[in-house]
Amino acid sequence: MKYHFGRKQGGFVKVVKNKAYFKRFQVKFRRRREGKTDFFARKRLVIQEKNKYNTPKYRMIVRFTNKDIICQIAYARIEGDIIICAAYSHELPRYGVKVGLTNYAAAYCTGLLLARRLLQKLKLDDIYEGQKEVDGEQFNVEDVDEKPGAFRCYLDVGLVRTTTGARVFGAMKGAADGGLDIPHRLMKNPCLKHMFSPFASIGSYFMVNVKGFVKVVKNKAYFKRFQVKFRRRREGKTDFFARKRLVIQEKNKYNTPKYRMIVRFTNKDIICQIAYARIEGDIIICAAYSHELPRYGVKVGLTNYAAAYCTGLLLARRLLQKLKLDDIYEGQKEVDGEQFNVEDVDEKPGAFRCYLDVGLVRTTTGARVFGAMKGAADGGLDIPHSTKRFPGYDSENGEFSAEVHRNHIFGQHVANYMRSLQDEDEDAFKKQFSQFIKNKITADNLEAMYKKCHAAIRADPSPKAKKDKKDVKVKRWNRAKISIKQRKDRVKQKKVAYLKQLEAEDDE
Structure with a gap:
């Protein structure tokens, strides 16, 4: 069965206002909001x-x-x-x-x-x-x-x-x-x-011979019937049109959770999570982050396509290890960029199925969000997808080049840019790729670095144990409350002091 990322086919993708729009969004004046x-x-x-x-x-x-x-x-x-x-x-x-x-x-x-x-x-x-x-x-x-x-x-x-x-x-x-x-x-x-x-x-x-006096606005009936949007819609954080279709489970599956693979990007990190929805909120059952990749040998370029693939692979192997399915579903060990869909093993638990949740990211061809999905699919998760949004797909001819996709997975597009920039402008290369130079990473050994990372992730995907925090003495900024006994003693002391003062005045 083929799956497409168009809105009509699966409802996974919806083109919405982007992050720049919401960062620059300015709240209207109060009387404009009230109409x-x-x-x-x-x-x-x-x-x-x-x-x-x-x-x-x-x-x-x-x-x-x-x-x-x-x-x-x-x-x-x-x-x-x-x-x-x-x-x-x-x-x-x-x-x-x-x-x-x-x-x-x-x-x-x-x-x-x-x-x-x-x-x-x-x-x-x-x-x-x-x-x-x-x-x-x-x-x-x-x-x-x-x-x-x-x-x-x-x-x-x-x-x-x-x-x-x-x-x-x-x-x-x-x-x-x-x-x-x-x-x-x-x-x-x-x-x-x-x-x-x-x-x-x-x-x-x-x-009136003055331009701009007339404006057709929504009438009183509109504002009387107006229904406030959900908070996260008002904040521009959630696309509820897509979320509804990702969360609602088929009726014949009763209370079986519908799992989502959530992929989000920040300036310095990639977040991948497996979650399902409940009334009280989403329940996260597993998570992986690109800031964990230095453990596996990738110390630079933690937000590119290759890092997204590694993070998705780490998430998949970690989840399957947690569910004790890592030996049954090993995924695609030889990364070739071709489409891979995991199949159920007879007389064994079925493959773990989840659906890609892209959030508000533009789902363009070659977007990093699909790199994370490809990593999770190669890691052994059953995620419905097609090749139409992977790097290397030509929409005009309808052909997919697995070689181009493989080069992106192993960071060869970055390596090619490193070579061209080094030839054109040495100073710009040293400035832009200073961390690569510091860690002795060149365009030639970039593929080997990612291969080692994939192998290391498969060997041990478990999260790093957190160290116990040392006992921290909390500093009080307000006065500590006194007990009832101390309060009564304080009242007695005040009475005694007051009586002594009266006696002293009488003696005088």
């Missing part, structure tokens, strides 16, 4: 031109609730927005509008109220009276000579859809007719009835 603020638009509304120095950039903020319209004039500071004036549609009953407080006409009235209130506060209401005769035409206030300039602000629509005829533009039109200088334009002449009746046909077409 309350469009920071793309806010940035353009808040940033002031450089030649205006510390002059505030004012915004006309318009927001709608189920029963109210909120209009505010504000400017941004580091500590938060500063509101200098506000008007609400629930104030309109004072002016005779007692119903329909959220329609287009009410929005116009609220914008007009905001404008006149602000200009009165700034003592500009007599200078800039705005458009008294409401005709629906576009009106832009102009500066008066030898007087303070018109108050300029920019429309902040928030997350509202800026569709044609939206109420937010009614509030803006009211503020513009009230005497505020708000950059805008009118695409078509609005119907006059629309200014005074929410039931008339929509004839006004407003558009």
Whole structure:
């Protein structure tokens, strides 16, 4: 039976965002996470031109609730927005509008109220009276000579859809007719009835002439139904799509564990583990690390393809020794790079089957993770795989070169690079391969080193016994608690001392 590493065939591999993405990941602002603020638009509304120095950039903020319209004039500071004036549609009953407080006409009235209130506060209401005769035409206030300039602000629509005829533009039109200088334009002449009746046909077409105000965001229903992802998914550490398929066991196997060969890479180490899943967490039954390879003669290059093969081989032999299957399943002793699948021995326990767990690693052709898998397979473990991701496979021709794969297992790709670098740049070679030179490892004896390592691993794969730690005296940084007897004695001593003090005062 052939096994493929494509997502459709086995589910072992899934292309996900890589490690660099998650290292550079920056948490969004709180209000962006809550879906309350469009920071793309806010940035353009808040940033002031450089030649205006510390002059505030004012915004006309318009927001709608189920029963109210909120209009505010504000400017941004580091500590938060500063509101200098506000008007609400629930104030309109004072002016005779007692119903329909959220329609287009009410929005116009609220914008007009905001404008006149602000200009009165700034003592500009007599200078800039705005458009008294409401005709629906576009009106832009102009500066008066030898007087303070018109108050300029920019429309902040928030997350509202800026569709044609939206109420937010009614509030803006009211503020513009009230005497505020708000950059805008009118695409078509609005119907006059629309200014005074929410039931008339929509004839006004407003558009903010500032790029970036509009953004389609997820709606309220989305956030009400939102379900938080698993913690390790939020941290970008686990691909649960792949894990689900690696963990779930077939129903006819009942409680038999489904074992995984976990392969992970760090900057200086390779970690290989055999584990199975339980509700309380993964249970590790065996592990091997590339930092153990110096015991077997490999002192340098502990993260390359050849080291990954050695670590996988060490894991397989160690596990089989632990299960007392090492004599039954010896694996592939003569390493030739060809595909090898262990077969069950008659009247003996079956071969140990596990499935490759690559984590978030990109499963490209020739990836080191498959070197570790090949080492474990040659070591005697039954791991379903094919040759399509091994070094030496040509996807165009569909042919696999075992010789190329063998050269990678014995580090010949490193040896070839050592030779070429030594010929091209001696100084770069000494700098990059300083540890090789220190340990007297050359390009010619690299293959022999790995052969000795394979033989040494097969001879004794058991982990090194840990030395008992010496008795360590723990230093206390807090005061030791006193016993109940000591506390009572302390109280008695204080009483005696206090009585003596009183007697001394009486004698005086």
